Amino acid sequence: MAPAFSASLKDPGLFVEGSYINGQWVASQTGKTFNVYNPANEALVGQCPESTTEDINAAIQAAAKAFPTWRSQSGRQRGRILRRFFELIVENKEDIGNIITAENAKAKGDAEGEALLSAGFFEWFSEEAPRIYGDVIPHSNPSSRTQVIKEPIGVCGLTTPWNFPMAMGARKVAAALAAGCTVVMKSDGLTPSPLMRWLPSHSARSDVVKKISFTGSTRVGKILMQQSSNTLKKLSLELGGNAPFIVFDDANLENTVTAAVISKSKVTDQTCVCANRFFVQEGIYEKFTKRFVENMKKCSVGDGQKNSVTHGPLTNGIEKAGGHIHDAVNKGVTILLGGKALTSLGKNFHELTILGNVDDSTKSNSEESFGSVAAISKFKTEDEVVRGANNAEVGLASYLMTSDLGKAHRVSERLEFGMVGINTGVISDSAAPFGSFKHSGMGREGSKYGIDDYINIKTIVTGDINTVHSSL
Numbered sequence: 426m427a428p429a430f431s432a433s434l435k436d437p438g439l440f441v442e443g444s445y446i447n448g449q450w451v452a453s454q455t456g457k458t459f460n461v462y463n464p465a466n467e468a469l470v471g472q473c474p475e476s477t478t479e480d481i482n483a484a485i486q487a488a489a490k491a492f493p494t495w496r497s498q499s500g501r502q503r504g505r506i507l508r509r510f511f512e513l514i515v516e517n518k519e520d521i522g523n524i525i526t527a528e529n530a531k532a533k534g535d536a537e538g539e540a541l542l543s544a545g546f547f548e549w550f551s552e553e554a555p556r557i558y559g560d561v562i563p564h565s566n567p568s569s570r571t572q573v574i575k576e577p578i579g580v581c582g583l584t585t586p587w588n589f590p591m592a593m594g595a596r597k598v599a600a601a602l603a604a605g606c607t608v609v610m611k612s613d614g615l616t617p618s619p620l621m622r623w624l625p626s627h628s629a630r631s632d633v634v635k636k637i638s639f640t641g642s643t644r645v646g647k648i649l650m651q652q653s654s655n656t657l658k659k660l661s662l663e664l665g666g667n668a669p670f671i672v673f674d675d676a677n678l679e680n681t682v683t684a685a686v687i688s689k690s691k692v693t694d695q696t697c698v699c700a701n702r703f704f705v706q707e708g709i710y711e712k713f714t715k716r717f718v719e720n721m722k723k724c725s726v727g728d729g730q731k732n733s734v735t736h737g738p739l740t741n742g743i744e745k746a747g748g749h750i751h752d753a754v755n756k757g758v759t760i761l762l763g764g765k766a767l768t769s770l771g772k773n774f775h776e777l778t779i780l781g782n783v784d785d786s787t788k789s790n791s792e793e794s795f796g797s798v799a800a801i802s803k804f805k806t807e808d809e810v811v812r813g814a815n816n817a818e819v820g821l822a823s824y825l826m827t828s829d830l831g832k833a834h835r836v837s838e839r840l841e842f843g844m845v846g847i848n849t850g851v852i853s854d855s856a857a858p859f860g861s862f863k864h865s866g867m868g869r870e871g872s873k874y875g876i877d878d879y880i881n882i883k884t885i886v887t888g889d890i891n892t893v894h895s896s897l
């Protein structure tokens with residue numbers, strides 16, 4: 426138990442150290458727990474059940490048992506329940522934000538923003554639940570009719586990452602429940618509590634589980650795909666990114682710098698859509714780098730619980746950040762800002778770092794940072810930057826800044842990424858499809874498309890009993 430922490434909440438009952446299985450908060454069948462520490466100050470936040478295969482099976486069985494009842498509710502009924510989730514999250518956003526910050530140490534603004542992003546998914550899918558329309562298709566034979574209906578896929582195994590312990594879960598669970606599925610949800614061990622309020626644990630190999638949705642690394646996504654192959658599950662994989670942020674000479678400088686700071690800073694650069702590789706055209710390069718450095722200097726790194734802090738610690742990226750900087754320095758790259766670990770603040774803090782005149786030989790370009798290292802390269806032409814931006818195995822988010830509408834459309838259509846932000850550093854929205862190309866995964870989350878990932882399409886062909894149906 427962590428009485429000191431839960432006592433700091435307006436509603437201490439929101440902090441539950443248990444797994445929610447079959448309508449009850451339960452401990453692991455072995456009684457074993459693991460400790461959750463705040464990465465900023467290493468204070469003990471709480472203890473969570475260490476789930477075993479038996480616990481996971483119990484959760485899967487409970488979800489399977491609940492499925493017929495849940496799917497038989499009308500979309501409207503399911504929507505009303507999801508709307509209540511939305512309302513409760515909004516009502517409790519401050520406490521939820523505090524729990525997220527305690528476990529993840531992200532800045533308070535980021536944490537409360539995450540609570541509201543989560544609420545947005547419940548609101549969106551509460552409205553989608555009654556609108557899962559089928560279709561009527563003219564049959565090739567005049568005496569037959571073809572009807573298409575959409576059915577929930579069944580029990581879904583949802584696995585969510587530590588950087589958004591609540592919102593990435595909400596994005597999945599709201600869509601799954603809206604579709605009429607039941608779920609078993611497993612959160613990352615580093616930050617489990619917000620998800621413990623729903624359903625933890627799953628198994629990729631279970632035949633009862635019909636679908637897996639995973640947000641996390643490309644490496645683990647590929648393992649899950651292999652493990653799911655025997656049971657031919659439907660998969661949604663939201664994996665790593667390495668987002669290019671392209672600045673053309675004709676971009677509005679101040680708005681571009683603001684967008685760059687926002688895109689690089691979200692959760693201290695620990696999101697898969699954070700800008701990673703900055704490509705800046707030669708005519709604006711000096712002006713952009715100067716203003717970018719000035720604006721990043723105004724940010725404050727520290728314990729996310731402090732109101733003045735904009736950037737919390739790196740949850741597990743401190744070594745990678747150091748490695749990228751070391752590699753860049755060895756290759757003659759210029760450090761424009763930062764470059765060192767902030768050991769005076771604790772073992773997980775790092776200076777916000779900007780590297781100038783980088784090229785594709787550096788690790789900071791070939792790998793996603795997740796450690797607040799911004800790598801800037803200079804380019805001359807549109808063709809050159811499109812080639813450079815697409816020179817990545819992954820293809821999740823990308824950004825481009827320009828005042829030329831024709832160029833914006835041309836370049837966005839040539840980028841091999843699932844999402845393009847034009848003149849903005851923010852793409853995520855409950856109404857916008859979130860997803861990727863290439864090794865960044867498959868499937869779409871949020872938006873009107875998000876529900877399709879939890880649906881089976883069924884075709885019903887009806888003939889006329891009085892008409893012989895011969896082949897054409």
Ligand SMILES: O=CCCC(=O)O
Nearest residue numbers: 588695696697698853
């Ligand atoms: O890190 C994953 C996604 C973050 C977002 O939706 O902004």
